[in-house]
Structure formats: C-alpha cells, structure tokens
Amino acid sequence: MNLQDTLELHVKAAVKTLFKAELESVEFQATRKEFAGDITVVVFPMLRVVKGNPAVIGEQVGQYLQDNVDMVKGFNVVKGFLNIEIDDSHYINFFNAIKDKEDYGFAELKDDKAVMVEYSSPNTNKPLHLGHVRNVLLGYSVSEILKASGKKVYKTQIINDRGIHICKSMLAWQRFGNGETPESTGLKGDKLVGNYYVQFDKAYKKEISELISKGQPEDEAKKNAPILLEAQDMLRKWEAGDKEVVALWEKMNNWVYDGFEETYKAIGVDFDKYYYESQTYLLGKEFIAEGLKTGVFYKKDDGSVWCDLTEDGLDEKIVLRADGTAVYMTQDIGTAIQRIKDYPDVGGMVYTVGNEQDYHFKVLFLILKKLGFDWAKNLYHLSYGMVDLPSGKMKSREGTVVDADDLIQEMTDTAQQIADEKGKLDGYSYDEKKEIYKIIGLGALKYQILKVDPKKRILFDPMESIDFNGDSGPFVQMIYVRTRAILRKVDFDYNVPLGTVKIHEKEKELIKHIQLFPEVIQHSAENYNPSAIINYAYDLAKEYSSYYQLVPILGADKQEEKIFRVQLSKTVGQTIKNAFSVLGIDVPERM
Structure with missing residues (x-):
C-alpha cells in the first residue's frame, strides 16, 4: 500500500x-x-x-x-x-522492501478478461511511414503498459491487402517493372511496391492531361484515364478469383509482408495475431441479417440496410449496399466479433487509429452495443493526431512520405553525429558504437513521439529530439548510464541489509518519486496514455541528476551512507529501465 x-x-x-x-x-x-x-x-x-x-x-x-x-x-x-x-523510517522501510525487485512497479496478472490491442494495420501498396511510426509506437507501448498494469494482452493488426490502391501498384509493376524483384534490385519489398504506386500516379496524371488536351473536362478525364480503368478491371478480376491476378497479388503482397517484418524488427515491436482484409471483408453480413430481425437495422426501398442512430446524437449509417455488398462498417462489425470467437477470453479491444476516424468508431461501438454484445462497452478508440515535419505534410502518391526505415537510419546517424562531436563514445569498438548509436537514436525517436498526448498533433524534428541535456530520451538514458557507472566503481559489498540511516532531503524526494511508479503505471493504463510514463521518467531522471550534483555518493563520510546511496542509485536506474521498457525504449549500459 x-x-x-x-x-x-x-x-x-x-x-x-x-x-x-x-x-x-x-x-x-x-x-x-x-x-x-x-x-x-x-x-x-x-x-x-x-x-x-x-x-x-x-x-x-x-x-x-x-x-x-x-x-x-x-x-x-x-x-x-x-x-x-x-518520518524518515517510513521511506527507509519502503525502500528496503522494493530495492531488490527488478520488476518493481509491475502488477501481477489479474484474473480477469484479456484486452486485444490493434495497431499498425497498413496498406500493402507502400512502406511504413512516419504516420505509421506514431501508430505503432502508441499501440505497442499501450499494450506493454496494460501488461504491466496486470492485464493479459493480445497484440494484433489487420492488414489492408485488397482494394484499388493495391491494384494500382500491381498494374504499374506489370507495365513498367520488367520483372524486377526485391532480390534483383536489392530493395526491400515494401519499398519496391511503393515505388510502383508512385509510378502509377505519374502515369495517371499524364493520361489525365492528355485527355484534357483533347477536350475532356477534368472530372471526366480523371474517371476515364485508361490506366485507372484497367486498375478497376484488375480489381474486379481479383474479386472474381482470376488465377493470374490472384497470383500476382500474392507475390507482391508477400514482398511487402517481408519488408514490413524487417521494419517492425528494427523498431522493436511485435504482434500475436495478424488479420487480413482479404479474409475479413465478407464478414459481418450474417450479423446484419440478425440485426434486421431484432430491429437494430432497417431496410430502405432500394434494398440497402441502415442503422438509425439519430436518437443517440449520430446519423443514419449504411451497413449493406442495395446490391448486397458490404461496406467498411459491415467488415469492422464482423471482424470485431470474429476476434472474440478466436480469443474467447478477450473482454475489450483498443483500436489505435488516427483521429480522422473518430466518428467511424463511435458508430461501430454503438452498433455493437445495440447488437447485444456485452464486451462492446469495453471498446476504446486510441485516437491520435497527425505527425507533421518542419518541411510540411506528407503525400504517399507523390513519393514525399518520410519512410520509416529512412527515419530510423536518420535518427541513428544523428545520434552518431552528436555523440561523436561530444566525444561521448571515445574508446569504444566500432560494433559497440554502432549498437549504442541505434539505442540512442531509436530512444530519441520513441521518446519524442510518445511524450506528446496521443490526441495532440505533433511537429517532429529529428535533430531536436536528440538532446543530451533536455527533455529527451538520450538525457534519461544518460542518467541510467550514470547509475550503472556508479555500480561499476564500487569496491565493497553494497547488497547488505540496511539498518537506521539518516537520509538527505534529496534522497527523500527520490524515494517519494520511486513510490509513485506503480500508480503511474496504473494511471497510464487506465487512460491509454504513454506520455504519463515519459513525464514520470524525465522527472525521476532530473531529480537524480540534481541529487548526483549535490550529494556525494561514493564520497560519503560513513560506510552505511555509501551503501544506501549506491543502493538508491541502483534502484533509480532500475526504475528508469522499467519505465522505458513498457515504452519499448532500450537503455545502454554505457554511453
């Protein structure tokens, strides 16, 4: 307590x-x-x-x-x-009780329903970009925070592997690819396919210009461009199961999946279950039929099926077209229900999706409640704002997106540049330096993205995020390293029980801050907000930095004071490490 x-x-x-x-x-x-x-x-x-x-x-x-x-x-x-x-004895007693717990702050697994967290969910026509990075970091860290709070968690994503955007890349590769592959080009599969998505757009715009020059209005030209019509025909063939089209679709999607996996590994995130839109887009129709019987939905004269949510402050929402085909809402209803079938111990879900879909999820959650699913009351939309760069907005079709792999490399290179300028890694081997650069660069990226409340828009500047002195990942990592350096210098046994020791006011403040960690984990889990843990870790690091400057640790007058201060330094370091671990941020042992 x-x-x-x-x-x-x-x-x-x-x-x-x-x-x-x-x-x-x-x-x-x-x-x-x-x-x-x-x-x-x-x-x-x-x-x-x-x-x-x-x-x-x-x-x-x-x-x-x-x-x-x-x-x-x-x-x-x-x-x-x-x-x-x-009284100081309270702080000493508390400290003695937790100082050797490597999992301090993490709750034991509770015997209640699991939570499924969906994040990433990319399209298979381009590589992951900066927007995906925010999504992935939020979803992964919320998953880990929920685990640390005592929840069982399943991490999932639904890959958008069908639709006209996929066919655009496929068609462009057929026209312009000359049979090239990731192996023949040395490119990651997702980047290769993304290049053809850009090529399609260039060819499409060229054809539009040609049609306009022949007298067609712009709106008509956009609809009549031959390359677009051919892509639409390819989509119809895919839906009809055309063998050649399906084979090409499978080949190019597999290139992309391999590329995604490489990026996920580099970022340091994982998943327990993959869903694919090509397998889920027909789900949900049976529940629409059931909802028609119970009055949740109604049918219009043209045969389309709708849900009237006006009494709930929303609007009327179509769930089935007049021709009987599904819309995205139908698919999302079916997928949610399928997930509960696949994982019966799941009692709630978290959807990590940008704030442009706020209304969609209000409607989805309300419809699932009306269909009588008890778990629908435990659905949460982890809504987040866009990520902007100093150079402006990103556009996939024009190839102006900040690629996630390039961003990771840029962060690593920037960490190397700044660390080398400061001479922080002199004396380390090449491989040691390379690993530390990556830990610092990725730590800076994750910290900068996660320290902002998810609902807020971010202006992300890679260069500014790597700061060894301010509110940044590298600063907190450096404080952790400082605590480890103290342990390496110790020439006495500090793993001994402590009796009565007079504690400095700064030590009391540190212990008070350490006491808060389990509560911060729970609060962050309840609010699906990693920024609370970022702020906590930064405050603890600042407090220790001040303590380190003002209070002699290994130079203390009495042996029991030395032992206590070394133990306190070790516990501060462990708490920082635990806080960063649920955010997916590593800490180097040296820096």
Whole structure:
C-alpha cells in the first residue's frame, strides 16, 4: 500500500473518531515547497460531513495523526491545508522492501478478461511511414503498459491487402517493372511496391492531361484515364478469383509482408495475431441479417440496410449496399466479433487509429452495443493526431512520405553525429558504437513521439529530439548510464541489509518519486496514455541528476551512507529501465 492510501485510512479514522463522521475519500496534493511537509491533505472537501472552521479541523486531524500514527512526525496547517511531515523510517522501510525487485512497479496478472490491442494495420501498396511510426509506437507501448498494469494482452493488426490502391501498384509493376524483384534490385519489398504506386500516379496524371488536351473536362478525364480503368478491371478480376491476378497479388503482397517484418524488427515491436482484409471483408453480413430481425437495422426501398442512430446524437449509417455488398462498417462489425470467437477470453479491444476516424468508431461501438454484445462497452478508440515535419505534410502518391526505415537510419546517424562531436563514445569498438548509436537514436525517436498526448498533433524534428541535456530520451538514458557507472566503481559489498540511516532531503524526494511508479503505471493504463510514463521518467531522471550534483555518493563520510546511496542509485536506474521498457525504449549500459 502506498503512502497516500495508508494515510487515507488514518485520516478517515481520525474524522470518524473526532467528529463521528464518515469520509468517502480524502483529497491529497503535493506540499508546496515554502511549507514543511511531505504530503498535504485538503481539508475543504471534509466540510460536506464535518461542520466548522477548516483550519481548526485540520489542526485536530493533524494532532490525531501525530499522536496515533508512527510514520507522522509532525504537521502544520495553512488555512484549509494540512501539511504532514513523514518520518524518515517510513521511506527507509519502503525502500528496503522494493530495492531488490527488478520488476518493481509491475502488477501481477489479474484474473480477469484479456484486452486485444490493434495497431499498425497498413496498406500493402507502400512502406511504413512516419504516420505509421506514431501508430505503432502508441499501440505497442499501450499494450506493454496494460501488461504491466496486470492485464493479459493480445497484440494484433489487420492488414489492408485488397482494394484499388493495391491494384494500382500491381498494374504499374506489370507495365513498367520488367520483372524486377526485391532480390534483383536489392530493395526491400515494401519499398519496391511503393515505388510502383508512385509510378502509377505519374502515369495517371499524364493520361489525365492528355485527355484534357483533347477536350475532356477534368472530372471526366480523371474517371476515364485508361490506366485507372484497367486498375478497376484488375480489381474486379481479383474479386472474381482470376488465377493470374490472384497470383500476382500474392507475390507482391508477400514482398511487402517481408519488408514490413524487417521494419517492425528494427523498431522493436511485435504482434500475436495478424488479420487480413482479404479474409475479413465478407464478414459481418450474417450479423446484419440478425440485426434486421431484432430491429437494430432497417431496410430502405432500394434494398440497402441502415442503422438509425439519430436518437443517440449520430446519423443514419449504411451497413449493406442495395446490391448486397458490404461496406467498411459491415467488415469492422464482423471482424470485431470474429476476434472474440478466436480469443474467447478477450473482454475489450483498443483500436489505435488516427483521429480522422473518430466518428467511424463511435458508430461501430454503438452498433455493437445495440447488437447485444456485452464486451462492446469495453471498446476504446486510441485516437491520435497527425505527425507533421518542419518541411510540411506528407503525400504517399507523390513519393514525399518520410519512410520509416529512412527515419530510423536518420535518427541513428544523428545520434552518431552528436555523440561523436561530444566525444561521448571515445574508446569504444566500432560494433559497440554502432549498437549504442541505434539505442540512442531509436530512444530519441520513441521518446519524442510518445511524450506528446496521443490526441495532440505533433511537429517532429529529428535533430531536436536528440538532446543530451533536455527533455529527451538520450538525457534519461544518460542518467541510467550514470547509475550503472556508479555500480561499476564500487569496491565493497553494497547488497547488505540496511539498518537506521539518516537520509538527505534529496534522497527523500527520490524515494517519494520511486513510490509513485506503480500508480503511474496504473494511471497510464487506465487512460491509454504513454506520455504519463515519459513525464514520470524525465522527472525521476532530473531529480537524480540534481541529487548526483549535490550529494556525494561514493564520497560519503560513513560506510552505511555509501551503501544506501549506491543502493538508491541502483534502484533509480532500475526504475528508469522499467519505465522505458513498457515504452519499448532500450537503455545502454554505457554511453
């Protein structure tokens, strides 16, 4: 039980004893620096059940705590705020209990329903880009945070491997590819296929210009361009199961899958289950038929099927076209239900999808609730904003997208440039340097992306993200390395039980911060927000940096102080490592 929970029990007992009243909860806040105290009880909310002057009530509660609770060594009241001073023994006892726990902060697996988290879900006509990177980092880190909070998690994605955009790349390869392959070109498969998507767009625009020059209006020219008509015909052949088209589709998609896997490995993310749109796009129709019987849906005169959500503040949503073909909503309904069939222990799902789809997911979740699925109340759209670059927006068709692989390489190169300028890795071998550059570069990228609240848009500057002194991944990594360097210098056994030791105010602040970590994990999991853990890790690193500058660690006067300070440094490092691990960020042992 943490300090706040323990104190809440005692404050409630004080109010019950002193005023014969029951408090539902106790409001705490950090004690302001100008006052003595470690934690502050806000008295004003107590006035709902206790009548009187808040300052007087605070004095009475404070005196009760000081007289009856061992950990409370003093108090002071400022208006309606009760500032409580905690005895050093509390912090030492807490520290001794957790200092050797490598998994500190992580909850044990709870015996409840699992969560499925969907992320990435790319199209197979181009490589992963910067927008995908934000999606992947958010989805993966939320998965790991949920695990750390005690949840069983399945990571999944649905690969968009069908549709006109896929046929555009296929057709362009047929026309312009001369049989080239990833092996013959040395290109990753996803990049090779993406190049042909760009080539299609160039050819398409050229044909539009030619049609316009012959007198066709622009709108008609866009519809009548021969290359587009041919791509549409290819899509119809694919849907009809044409052997040649399907064979080409399988070959080029496999190139892309291999490329994706290489990128995922480089970023450091994984999945438990893959779904493919080519296998799911026909799902859902049976549930539309069932919903028609129960009145969830209704049929219009033209035969199309709709769901009327106007009473819920939304609009009418089509779920089946007049010709009986499915729309995306039909497919998403069917896929959600299929996932529960595949994993019966799943009780909720998290969809990591950009905020342009906010309305879609409101509708999807509401329809699933109306269809009577109990798990539908536990669906969450992890909505996120776009990523912009200083150079402006990205466009796939024009080939101006920031490729994920190129971004990873750029981050590694930038880390190398800055580290070499600072001389931080002098004396290391080439292979050691190469590995550290990658850890620093990827750490900077992930930190910069994840430190922003998911709902906010990001302006991402790769160069600015690698900063060894500011709010950045490399700074926090450097503080971890500093704690490891202390352990390497120790020439005595520091793994011994600690008795009574006088702790410095800075040490108390560090322990108070370490105490918060399990709570931060739970809060971040409840809100599907990795930025809370980023902020926590940065604050802990800053606190330790200040401590390191002001308090001698290996130069302490007494041996028990040395031992305690080494143990504290080790625990700070482990807590940083644990915080970064759920974000998918590695920490180097040297730097």
